[in-house]
Amino acid sequence: MIKLIVTNMSCGHCQLKINAELEANNYKVVKIDMSKNSVLINTSSDQVNKIKRILDSINYVVDNETPVLDIEEHTIWDDKLDDDLNYETFTTYLFNNEISIIGFNDEDFGVIILCTVTQLHDAVEYINQM
Structure with missing residues (x-):
């Protein structure tokens, strides 16, 4: 996309x-x-x-x-997102960085997003620093 x-x-x-x-x-x-x-x-x-x-x-x-x-669909899985406060903080980060959440993988608690590869790397780094 x-x-x-x-x-x-x-x-x-x-x-x-x-x-x-x-x-x-x-x-x-x-x-x-x-x-x-x-x-x-x-x-x-x-x-x-x-x-x-x-x-x-x-x-x-x-x-x-x-x-x-170039926008692609990505799924981010991280146990840190199981915590409600971390999840809320992360979704605020996504919103502020114009990254769209398009769905969830409830099985593994993955967040499905639309973003560039650079935005994906930055989002993963953000989670790692939580």
């Missing part, structure tokens, strides 16, 4: 138009976050230029100053 920042996205209509155009071009939009102007698309980073052209054709601009992020 990739995460792009669309600088001139400002309303629900923008969200619908972007979603419709990308899906019409066979891209799966995972999430559009209006508050952060971000679009999460289930594709690889080699598709960025094509996606930029598609969005440009409908008058939306991808921020070239913000790097395109």
Whole structure:
């Protein structure tokens, strides 16, 4: 998955138009976050230029100053997260670092997140320092 920042996205209509155009071009939009102007698309980073052209054709601009992020699904397992206070602290850390929790593996108490590899390493290091 990739995460792009669309600088001139400002309303629900923008969200619908972007979603419709990308899906019409066979891209799966995972999430559009209006508050952060971000679009999460289930594709690889080699598709960025094509996606930029598609969005440009409908008058939306991808921020070239913000790097395109490769986002992956990861599961973090750690016994420290069995403790309610540690879990709450960790989820606050994830929220503050714009890492999305998308689910849980109840069997092993794993937290399933969407993030970059760098964010994953930082999150694991954060747990290790708890």
